[in-house]
Amino acid sequence: MNIAVIGAGPAGLMAAEVLATGGARVTIYDRMPSVGRKFLMAGRGGLNLTHSEPLDAFLPRYREAAPHLRAAIEAFPPDALRAWSEALGQPTFVGTSGRVFPQAMKASPLLRAWLRRLDHSGVQLALRHRWLGWDASNALQFEAPEGLKSLKPDATVIALGGASWPKLGADGGWIDSFEAKGIDIARLRSANSGFHVRWSDLFRNRFEGQPLKGVALSFGGETVRGEATITRDGIEGGAIYALSAPLREAVLAHGEAALHVALRPDLAMSDLTARVSTPRQKQSMSTYLRKAAGLSPVAIGLLQEAAIGGGLNLSAMDSEALAAFIDAVPIKLTGVAPLDRAISTAGGIAFSEIDAQFMLRKMPSVFVAGEMLDWEAPTGGYLLQACFATGVAAGHGALNYLKG
Numbered sequence: 086m087n088i089a090v091i092g093a094g095p096a097g098l099m100a101a102e103v104l105a106t107g108g109a110r111v112t113i114y115d116r117m118p119s120v121g122r123k124f125l126m127a128g129r130g131g132l133n134l135t136h137s138e139p140l141d142a143f144l145p146r147y148r149e150a151a152p153h154l155r156a157a158i159e160a161f162p163p164d165a166l167r168a169w170s171e172a173l174g175q176p177t178f179v180g181t182s183g184r185v186f187p188q189a190m191k192a193s194p195l196l197r198a199w200l201r202r203l204d205h206s207g208v209q210l211a212l213r214h215r216w217l218g219w220d221a222s223n224a225l226q227f228e229a230p231e232g233l234k235s236l237k238p239d240a241t242v243i244a245l246g247g248a249s250w251p252k253l254g255a256d257g258g259w260i261d262s263f264e265a266k267g268i269d270i271a272r273l274r275s276a277n278s279g280f281h282v283r284w285s286d287l288f289r290n291r292f293e294g295q296p297l298k299g300v301a302l303s304f305g306g307e308t309v310r311g312e313a314t315i316t317r318d319g320i321e322g323g324a325i326y327a328l329s330a331p332l333r334e335a336v337l338a339h340g341e342a343a344l345h346v347a348l349r350p351d352l353a354m355s356d357l358t359a360r361v362s363t364p365r366q367k368q369s370m371s372t373y374l375r376k377a378a379g380l381s382p383v384a385i386g387l388l389q390e391a392a393i394g395g396g397l398n399l400s401a402m403d404s405e406a407l408a409a410f411i412d413a414v415p416i417k418l419t420g421v422a423p424l425d426r427a428i429s430t431a432g433g434i435a436f437s438e439i440d441a442q443f444m445l446r447k448m449p450s451v452f453v454a455g456e457m458l459d460w461e462a463p464t465g466g467y468l469l470q471a472c473f474a475t476g477v478a479a480g481h482g483a484l485n486y487l488k489g
């Protein structure tokens with residue numbers, strides 16, 4: 086049983102592990118000179134492996150894709166991922182936000198131990214092998230250091246990732262090969278990305294790089310608490326990423342989207358109104374807002390920016406109107422940050438193209454896993470959890486297929 090796994094990210098490596106444990110002879114092919122580059126990059130942020138919330142809260146994070154991922158995640162849930170990490174010498178802990186991290190807060194020791202274990206189970210690595218697609222007889226084609234290679238394994242698992250941060254290896258270059266086989270691919274789009282905002286020069290020069298902390302962002306009936314950072318050409322950060330799917334779809338459809346920011350979501354409206362009812366006396370508006378409403382300089386800057394943009398004058402507002410404005414500052418998003426700068430990718434191989442084993446219906450013996458499938462999720466460990474779980478599912482799927 087010779088198996089080719091193409092793509093040495095978390096999804097491909099996990100599929101390789103399942104296959105090797107099941108007795109298959111596995112070779113992992115990757116175009117890069119080393120494996121798991123995006124996984125290592127994720128480690129720079131502490132490596133948020135998964136999330137500790139119960140599955141009934143966890144699964145809806147995948148939005149429309151949740152029903153398609155449910156079985157894989159139930160079969161390899163967050164607790165299984167944590168146990169797997171611990172077995173590789175990297176115990177995990179739950180952070181204050183419920184996110185799960187390895188105690189080492191990085192990916193490199195985990196990846197090293199994992200590669201050692203894969204090596205012991207006989208998994209071969211073929212690096213600098215760029216997969217080009219299939220030929221007319223469905224043989225895999227690779228551009229390798231020694232030239233063009235063609236092979237026909239007993240089964241193939243493909244886990245080539247999305248198209249964000251292409252320098253790390255995944256560049257979405259696989260799309261044409263799949264489409265040539267009649268496989269439906271949902272257009273790749275930025276997920277967990279920033280958005281463009283036309284800031285005034287004054288605001289941009291003063292507040293670029295500054296975080297709005299403890300805010301609540303609302304769009305389309307959804308509200309998310311967290312942090313957002315002002316960038317040179319817009320806004321990014323955890324709370325923005327959590328809303329990035331509906332925001333992106335609105336911006337792509339209408340050219341813009343109106344996001345609302347509550348600058349003091351911790352205060353009841355009556356409390357906020359009472360605070361901004363106190364006399365301003367000779368204080369400047371900024372000093373008054375800082376003292377009365379407890380706003381940070383960047384929050385005050387944003388309030389003033391939005392007021393000017395909307396032709397409003399903060400000083401002329403009564404306390405109810407001012408409190409309401411602080412509770413829902415409008416920001417007009419005018420574009421989506423490009424895919425190569427997004428944290429992850431929405432779109433990919435349509436779930437209608439695969440069976441319950443993650444095998445392509447149009448190409449029996451070929452299995453797919455990871456971010457190249459058409460799902461998206463916010464940051465918080467949901468991305469890696471789905472990559473690992475679908476890797477496990479595709480690995481088992483290939484073993485079942487080989488057993489006939």
Ligand SMILES: Cc1cc2nc3c(=O)[nH]c(=O)nc-3n(C[C@H](O)[C@H](O)[C@H](O)COP(=O)(O)OP(=O)(O)OC[C@H]3O[C@@H](n4cnc5c(N)ncnc54)[C@H](O)[C@@H]3O)c2cc1C
Pocket residue numbers: 091092093094095096097114115116117120121122123124126127128130131132133134135214215216217244245246247249250253254255256257258259427428429454455456457465466467468469470472
């Ligand atoms: C900055 C950053 C931080 C992140 N932090 C987190 C986090 O903390 N938690 C979290 O859950 N997720 C995080 N993610 C997302 C997570 O890293 C990805 O979702 C995950 O790595 C995707 O896994 P994958 O195996 O599907 O694809 P990838 O990890 O992208 O692996 C795909 C592999 O396929 C190879 N490949 C591509 N095309 C070819 C080809 N034609 N031929 C041969 N090989 C090819 C690539 O070289 C690559 O090694 C982060 C992402 C980024 C960019």
